[in-house]
Amino acid sequence: MKLTLAQLRCGQRGIIKDFSTEDVPLKLLEMGCLPGNEVEVLQTAPFMDPMYLNMNGSHLAIRKETALHIEIELID
Amino acid sequence: MSKQINVALIGNPNTGKTSVFNQLTGLNQKVGNYPGITVEKKEGICKLPRGLKAHIIDLPGTYSLNASSLDENVVIELLLNKNDKDYPDVAVVVSDVENLKRNLLLFTQVKDLGIPTILVVNMADRMERKGISLDIERLEEKLRTKIALVSARKNTGIDELKEFIINYKHLSTEPCVNASVIDPEYFEGLRSAYPNQSLYKLWLVITQDVNFGNLNRNELAKTSGFQTKPESDLKRLQQKETILRYQFINGVLKESMSVDARAAKDLRSRLDRVLTHKVWGYVIFFAILLLIFQAIYNWSSYPMDMIDEAFAQLSEWAKNTLPEGAFTNLIAEGVIPGLGGIVIFIPQIAFLFLFISILEESGYMSRVVFLMDRVMRRFGLSGKSVVPLVSGTACAIPAVMATRNIENWKERLITILVVPFTTCSARLPVYLIIIALVIPDRSFWGFNLQGLTLMLLYLIGFGTAIASAWILNKILKIRSKSYFVIEMPNYKLPMLKNVGINVVEKTKSFVFGAGKIILAISIVLWVLASYGPGEKFNNAEEIVSANYSEENPVSKADLDEEIASYKLRNSYIGIMGKGIEPVVAPLGYDWKIGIAIISSFAAREVFVGTLATIYSVGSDEEETIKNRMAAETNPILGGPLFTFASGISLLLFYAFAMQCMSTLAIVKRETNTWKWPLFQLVGMSAFAYLVALAAFQLLK
Numbered sequence: 001m002k003l004t005l006a007q008l009r010c011g012q013r014g015i016i017k018d019f020s021t022e023d024v025p026l027k028l029l030e031m032g033c034l035p036g037n038e039v040e041v042l043q044t045a046p047f048m049d050p051m052y053l054n055m056n057g058s059h060l061a062i063r064k065e066t067a068l069h070i071e072i073e074l075i076d
Numbered sequence: 077m078s079k080q081i082n083v084a085l086i087g088n089p090n091t092g093k094t095s096v097f098n099q100l101t102g103l104n105q106k107v108g109n110y111p112g113i114t115v116e117k118k119e120g121i122c123k124l125p126r127g128l129k130a131h132i133i134d135l136p137g138t139y140s141l142n143a144s145s146l147d148e149n150v151v152i153e154l155l156l157n158k159n160d161k162d163y164p165d166v167a168v169v170v171s172d173v174e175n176l177k178r179n180l181l182l183f184t185q186v187k188d189l190g191i192p193t194i195l196v197v198n199m200a201d202r203m204e205r206k207g208i209s210l211d212i213e214r215l216e217e218k219l220r221t222k223i224a225l226v227s228a229r230k231n232t233g234i235d236e237l238k239e240f241i242i243n244y245k246h247l248s249t250e251p252c253v254n255a256s257v258i259d260p261e262y263f264e265g266l267r268s269a270y271p272n273q274s275l276y277k278l279w280l281v282i283t284q285d286v287n288f289g290n291l292n293r294n295e296l297a298k299t300s301g302f303q304t305k306p307e308s309d310l311k312r313l314q315q316k317e318t319i320l321r322y323q324f325i326n327g328v329l330k331e332s333m334s335v336d337a338r339a340a341k342d343l344r345s346r347l348d349r350v351l352t353h354k355v356w357g358y359v360i361f362f363a364i365l366l367l368i369f370q371a372i373y374n375w376s377s378y379p380m381d382m383i384d385e386a387f388a389q390l391s392e393w394a395k396n397t398l399p400e401g402a403f404t405n406l407i408a409e410g411v412i413p414g415l416g417g418i419v420i421f422i423p424q425i426a427f428l429f430l431f432i433s434i435l436e437e438s439g440y441m442s443r444v445v446f447l448m449d450r451v452m453r454r455f456g457l458s459g460k461s462v463v464p465l466v467s468g469t470a471c472a473i474p475a476v477m478a479t480r481n482i483e484n485w486k487e488r489l490i491t492i493l494v495v496p497f498t499t500c501s502a503r504l505p506v507y508l509i510i511i512a513l514v515i516p517d518r519s520f521w522g523f524n525l526q527g528l529t530l531m532l533l534y535l536i537g538f539g540t541a542i543a544s545a546w547i548l549n550k551i552l553k554i555r556s557k558s559y560f561v562i563e564m565p566n567y568k569l570p571m572l573k574n575v576g577i578n579v580v581e582k583t584k585s586f587v588f589g590a591g592k593i594i595l596a597i598s599i600v601l602w603v604l605a606s607y608g609p610g611e612k613f614n615n616a617e618e619i620v621s622a623n624y625s626e627e628n629p630v631s632k633a634d635l636d637e638e639i640a641s642y643k644l645r646n647s648y649i650g651i652m653g654k655g656i657e658p659v660v661a662p663l664g665y666d667w668k669i670g671i672a673i674i675s676s677f678a679a680r681e682v683f684v685g686t687l688a689t690i691y692s693v694g695s696d697e698e699e700t701i702k703n704r705m706a707a708e709t710n711p712i713l714g715g716p717l718f719t720f721a722s723g724i725s726l727l728l729f730y731a732f733a734m735q736c737m738s739t740l741a742i743v744k745r746e747t748n749t750w751k752w753p754l755f756q757l758v759g760m761s762a763f764a765y766l767v768a769l770a771a772f773q774l775l776k
Binding site: 022023024025029030031032042043049050052059060061063065066 | 139144181308311315318319322348349352354442445446447449450459559560561562563564566
């Protein structure tokens with residue numbers, strides 16, 4: 001099974017690999033969520049949802065349901 | 077006279093665009109609406125060196141030219157319509173130095189439209205602290221533009237920006253990115269179909285669903301026979317375009333920007349550790365709310381008492397100074413008390429806007445959205461519904477408009493439907509005066525009882541909003557796909573100037589907007605209360621005096637009082653009021669309150685003004701509104717009219733009833749149908765009546 005952004009814990013980082021859905025919201029891309037970019041989980045609200053991220057220098061929050069569609073590769 | 081230079085300020089949200097606007101224009105600005113829609117239009121005049129002037133328009137914040145909301149449509153419609161009178165001679169893209177990469181996306185799009193574009197790198201004062209260094213010359217060369225390093229906070233770089241604006245004709249209009257490489261064949265087709273148009277403009281017209289004046293998407297499809305692509309293919313191309321632009325930007329920044337990551341560990345992460353904490357985050361949020369409501373209640377009571385007193389004196393003065401007659405009575409008994417009823421709430425409303433504005437400016441509001449999203453979703457709302465619900469405490473109208481950034485239609489509709497339950501500032505006048513009458517001014521565990529009651533009313537407002545959202549979520553069958561993205565901006569110390577301008581603007585529009593209605597209604601009410609049909613009204617003196625004789629004497633003052641109240645009962649308004657009394661009596665109200673409630677359907681804050689007008693007709697003494705109300709007696713039950721039971725009943729009625737025509741109008745506009753506003757009007761008002769009825773019957 002592929003690792004998705006939703007599985008990362010606070011403080012973990014990864015590289016965005018791909019999207020598992022056809023319609024990734026354009027807005028997310030515009031905010032810097034592009035394959036090859038680095039993403040770090042800064043904070044999560046209770047139940048890990050939503051997630052507060054540093055996406056390639058942009059600070060934003062997305063819901064878990066969206067994070068599930070973002071495949072990543074873990075950086076140690 | 078030389079021609080003004082048209083300047084459009086464009087930028088991502090949270091880049092300090094409005095601060096730059098304020099610095100350029102000072103107080104020389106005006107806020108209005110775009111024709112036909114409710115997007116706020118801010119424009120101002122900026123004095124440039126050498127006697128030149130610029131007309132500056134502050135466009136709504138947007139992340140890109142791919143519009144996804146009404147506010148963003150405004151930006152792209154202006155930039156694509158050369159015939160618009162505001163079409164910019166020069167565009168100024170404001171960026172935040174810490175988010176330069178993302179901000180440049182919008183910059184490249186604007187520049188590719190062929191408009192001379194200046195880049196402002198704002199918050200330059202933070203560069204050192206964040207370990208950022210920029211090679212401006214390099215960057216200017218790569219982006220083919222002029223760059224102004226600005227700190228709106230420290231007021232630096234603004235003069236340089238003005239120079240660039242004056243010299244806009246020397247700016248290069250060459251594009252940054254050649255968008256046609258994402259699908260050369262398709263773009264070639266476009267070019268040959270419309271050889272006279274800019275290719276990138278055509279592309280935007282095709283992908284956006286907005287109005288462009290003479291260049292229209294449907295026209296495009298019809299006239300040329302050019303075969304465009306299905307929606308999903310276009311979307312994929314838009315994604316490719318975004319990636320392409322980022323590649324260009326990354327290339328540019330690699331050569332001209334460096335960030336020392338060690339310096340960047342900062343205030344933000346330390347603050348976020350507490351403010352978005354799983355426990356402390358919530359504790360702090362509720363503590364802030366508590367503080368705000370206590371402050372509004374306690375701090376503003378002093379200026380309010382003064383205003384109340386001043387208006388009572390003014391009314392007295394008018395009566396004694398102006399020549400006697402109907403006109404003087406209208407001024408002293410109709411207009412002045414009516415206006416007093418609105419002016420008195422300026423302190424509170426100003427405080428409320430002050431706090432909301434500080435929360436927004438500081439960046440804290442986004443943290444609240446983050447904290448509350450999960451909880452709100454359970455009730456069919458979004459974390460972004462928190463902003464409308466909180467700003468609904470100022471006014472439901474901007475709150476309904478603030479729902480526009482909720483991506484999911486169902487979540488947005490539910491938010492719009494429940495927002496009017498939150499305690500808006502128009503309810504405050506009613507609450508405050510009733511609380512002052514029926515709740516004792518005592519301390520309970522260090523909290524003022526009256527303040528606690530007010531806080532409770534706010535909580536009831538929120539609670540009802542949330543509960544009805546939950547019910548609506550179960551009832552409404554709307555399927556809508558959506559996502560949720562919110563930017564978490566940097567924490568900023570709110571700028572005094574921005575907050576100040578905001579508070580003044582909002583308070584002004586509240587006072588003048590409501591003031592007009594109140595003035596009109598108080599005049600109508602005064603006429604209705606001062607004249608009456610038939611014998612009973614005209615011969616009031618004789619009829620009342622006939623009850624008394626030598627054996628049954630009465631003082632002159634008492635007699636006058638009785639005549640006045642007899643007249644009022646038989647005036648037009650008295651007759652109308654008596655007609656509705658059976659409906660409101662079970663709630664513990666008399667006919668005067670009934671009239672005040674009816675007139676409040678225009679706007680709630682009319683309530684106090686109405687009572688003030690009705691009570692002051694015929695009364696000679698200088699009295700504050702509050703004292704007059706306290707002296708009223710209940711016609712059926714006897715005793716004071718405003719008791720604990722009738723007071724609570726009235727408070728609850730105002731908490732739930734939908735009494736605001738402007739809100740109904742805005743809901744119609746935002747939902748595009750009369751169905752939802754009517755649903756609110758009937759549903760909320762019926763609910764209010766039943767709750768108020770139950771409260772009075774149980775408590776009396």
